[in-house]
Amino acid sequence: MEQLPEKRYPSNPKDYKLYEEIGEGVNATVYRALCIPFNEIVAIKVLDLEKCNNDLDGIRREVQTMSLINHQNLLRAHCSFTADQSLWVVMPYMAEGSCLHIMKTACPDGFEESVIATLLREVLKALVYLHGHGHIHRDVKVS
């Protein structure tokens, strides 16, 4: 069977239109955005490299891992590039948000035990995949 050529996301900030902020990390802000040439909604994590002190190697490793992973329970980055003093990581947009967000909006009394067990099983599958490929996550959060 003929393989489709891999979709290559642009690595120029001008090809993206940033919309609202959807999250904040330690050194980064995450935006919902439009990838203009593909007319596709994406999420873009913008890391301020000046605030990352000396951990550029760690960031490079994290972004490289995010681009190479291939597992249904892990978000794979479409591409990454630098713009001025920032690093942009373009990812699929997860419209439903985090588990915490789903719980707060749909199940304010908390998930049933069977749901928690299913969720944790899927998280563990992702961790097993990462460990099998020599990576340690080191930042798994309850949410």
Ligand SMILES: Nc1ncnc2c1ncn2[C@@H]1O[C@H](COP(=O)(O)OP(=O)(O)OP(=O)(O)O)[C@@H](O)[C@H]1O
């Ligand atoms: N691809 C995405 N789609 C939708 N929302 C996202 C996406 N990526 C991140 N977010 C939102 O942005 C928030 C912050 O994302 P980030 O990746 O910085 O998380 P973090 O792991 O909490 O931060 P840090 O890496 O600094 O510890 C998330 O909690 C989530 O709400």
